[in-house]
Amino acid sequence: MSDQSAPSRNGFFLRAERITKVYSDGTVALKEASLELRPNEIVGLLGENGAGKTTLTKILSGLLPPTKGRVVSPKGAVRFGSPREALDFGIGMVHQHFALVGTFTAVENVALSHERPFRRIRIEETRRKLERLIEESGLRVPLGVPVEKLAVGEQQRVEILKVLSRDVDLLILDEPTSVLTPLEVDELFAFLRRLRDQGKSIILITHKLKEVGSITDRVVVLRRGEMVGDVKTSEASVEQLARLMVGQEIEKEADAVELKTDEIPRAASRREIDRSGDGVLHVENLVVKGNTGETAVDGVTFDVYAGEIFGVAGVEGNGQTELVESLAGLRVPVSGAATINGENILGLDPRQIYRLGVAHIPEDRWELGLVLPFTLAENAILGVHRWEEFRGPLGLMRWGRIGQHVRRLMERFDIQATGPNAPAKSLSGGNQQKLIVGRELAKDPAVIIAAQPTRGLDVGAAHYIRQTLVEMRDRGRAILLVSADLDEVLAHADRVAIMYAGRFVEVCPPDDLDRQRIGMLMGGAAGRETE
Amino acid sequence: MSLNDILSLLRISLHAMVPLALTAVGEIVGETAGLFNIGLEGILLLSAFGGALAAPHGGPVVGLLVGMGTGAVVSLVFAVINTYWKGTQMVTGIGINLFAMGFVAFGLIQLGAPGFHDVPKAFELTKLRTPMGLMSPMIGIALVLPFVLYWFLRRTRAGLMLKAAGEMPEAADVAGINIHRIRLVAAVFGGVLAGLGGAYMSIAWLGVVTKDLSAGRGFISLACVVFSGLNPLLALLGAFIFGFFQALAEWVKTLPSKPIPGEIVSMLPYLITLLVVSGAIGRVRFPKALGTPYKRE
């Protein structure tokens, strides 16, 4: 499987040995992952969502302790109790969500990391040092402006400068190009190459295959917490990497290969779907802006017809969240159109949208889907609490009837709880999600929007929910399935769209794609975009 | 209104400004770091009381120190509950106020006092003779301190750390700052200043302790903080403005012919506060993490 490169002349800088990380809720983020970092080298850390890339680097940079395993330097084992200790050692991390204080200027943000609390901050000195750094690195940034007013690319440069100003030997960048324009990406990469030539070690976390090819010396692939590949970039092909990333081992027989992946049987619809005219859900040229003003959805057009599951696959962060939010009444789009059975849904509030026959299984069940301190019964009517069947004379809530409703849901969806009056937070993640699914499906919707419906669930619960969606599809509903779990989408969707950088780069039945091509599309490597 | 009257008004305003300025500036430090202490009222009361009790035994300076100590202790309790123990800042503050109201009233009764307790003149902080009349030296401190803190917040790394802790604790954490510890220190510092303000009221200014001596000054200080946008200099200005209206209310009451009833005038400081806060809010921006306890990951 892996191809250990020969050790470089200068030995290694740091080595992670068999790192395992299990979170307090039981999630296994890393399983015996090992990684060696050498000077004069840019390592690409590749993998899908949840592969463990961020976790591994957080452990390396001192934000998290490993559950098992250790980190070793040429001098022996090292332990970083805090990010500062890692910084002192020479490891600096540029986070995906910048650790910058918005109201501070670039100079102030950098000054924050330096010693001696009560000394008058030598603003001038820090500024001069920063200017020198800017000269050397070519990362231009206005120094006197509050960071929150800078463009995202500039903010990232501040973050990098902050780390550089501490003279690090290992620089970790977490998905740095996701917020950059192509020109900025080129500049960044030129800078990284210079750093590498100076002897630094660099880790670049990314899911973009093209990037890996263009800048890295070595590629390490993580999948579901395990190290599945460690190859020299020059010796690997994009296809190979794609396969590693999405879980197909390199096998000679193409057929047997399918069985190596998780056992999700194909559940394609046998029915003929009438795809004439607009779909039950019709979206045209939808443009949505994200929280920081950037364009998250960049002109998306598609239809979801009755009796089909339309899957949207892709790594998270490519606009899926904003797409769902705009269709569910939680975000107002910039332009475009979206209708349900001909009626416009853009700009409406959620309750109005639900009344049009829409169910929304939200991607964040704690933030959006449930009011955790509420009981099951109270959560089971969220969004439909004003419906007549739940209310009696004088508009009083009929808790008896609601209780019956919940009990029926519990039975049908096998929700394990002590009763309708159990607080929602006492349920396991799987049962919580089943509650949400049950609630939404009980609306008897025409359209179901399911965003990351099986995220964080155990196999049994995930399987159950997928089956339920298939069932609904067979009953003629239109289902929009948005998921970062590629296997899930491929196995259940009748048509798949791969979303990358706010656009659908391919829309077709899943049989038309082989996994390798999918991997490439998800990584932006083969861009044939739909309009 | 004669020149004398104007000077008199000015003098009283400056005196009234002191507890507001001190408390507000102290709270600015606390809020910059992310803690919202609504219990200032209680701290003022308790330290006024404590200081008044201590002054006869050691002199006015000791009284002031005791006041500061009282403020420190109370805000330490507040800070521990709301940082390490992740408590609800609002409820803690309300608890402090209730407790203080009762305790001071209780204590006054204990002293056999009929609702108020005089600090013997001999133990009051001596006032200085100035062209405007007798003025307390504390006014000088209240005028200078905001400038010092302004410099401190803006120019030292500690000031940066405070701001970072209040604005984006995650960034500060990554920079190696202990969020809980820094909030604790900030809160205690605020408590010390509020304690000084409270003790000032009983020892250096009014010379008496009653069970509602604070008269909402803790809350007016909070309004001052809002008005100032966490800028100590603006807080000083605000404190003066509010002090002025308080002085005005008092002065109008002393007029032989009462053009406006005292009660209406007494409303003025609070009305003005409200107006200023309503107007100022639009352009003011608070630390993003204000009021929320910090949990790593």
Added chain:
Amino acid sequence: MSSVESSAQSRWLRGIRRTVTGLHPVSESLLAAVVGLLVGAVLMYIYGFDPWRAYVGLIKGAFGGSYELASTISRATPLVLTALTFSICLRAGMFNIGAEGQMYMGGIASVLVAYFVLPRGLHQIVGLLFAAFAGAAWSLVPAFLKLTRGVHEVISTIMFNWIARWLALYLAIFVVVDPRRPEKTLSIPISARFPVLVRGTDLSYAVFVSVAFALAMYFLLWHTAIGYEVRAAGLNPSAARYGGIRSKRTMLLSFVLGGVAAGLAGASIVMGLPPTYAIYGGGGLPQLMNLGFDGMAVAMVGRNHPIGILVAAVFFGGLNAGGRVMQFYGANPVPLEMVRVVMGAIVLTMSVPELIRLFPMIRRRGEDLFGILRRARRTERRESA
């Protein structure tokens, strides 16, 4: 999980920990009440009083006889309402500290019934309506300031408390003053008074208003759709939005209801408190003073639930009534103000979240220490994680 020794001792300890952490929130209130009383006892002791006698006197004065009970309930009546002000708004996610001021305005408004004549039942209802309206109006201004200018409701409601105090004083002294006895306002005419419920006490029918309102709030919050929306928006605004709930509406409703509650509290005093059925201007409205803040303590101890508030109000009412007796009880009686000290201590204790969970945490620290020592003593046997 580290290996667990199943010695009898650690099993016993684990059982305690499980019991303690699994307890109902009611126990937190009880625990806080106990702590508050202890603090009071300690202070009393320091000042040379006998806490035991004091508390005996307190209990006797609160629950010792029918007169005492009536006294307790009478004092509980306005507390229920001002507590509801705080609690209803808290359930909606807001901090309404303005019960005090809203109550003053309600009280003054109810005095207005003295200006006209109406048949008995109607007169009282009108008085209540005036009070409710005044309280709601006083509460709505901060609400609008929050909605339109983003003014933090804590500061605005507190400012309004003080403004109300002076405004009410002014009105009491100059506008609705009794011309024959200028130290008080006009008295509520007999047709508008709440008759006394238990002869010889100051417990009036106003208690029914109080209880009825509390029950109404319970029904509203837990048995109507709008109440459901209020609670949801208060607990998780994002999820509420997902559920199609408009938080502006819930917020305004909660402030209106809160203001009504406080206004009714004022009315219950003015229209229900013998013998004068008026407000005394001198000394800053002594009959009404501090009922707003005490109400907050009641709300917290009552876990912000109408039923809990009813119980907590009786407790605090008892503290007040008993305190009145306690200050004359025995050779060295404890002053009434100690009661407020106890109240404050209770609230402070309640502000520590999951108070009960702190004990296991402390115990766990001790356990860790113990474990380290144990491991140091064992020379072999590495712990496998």
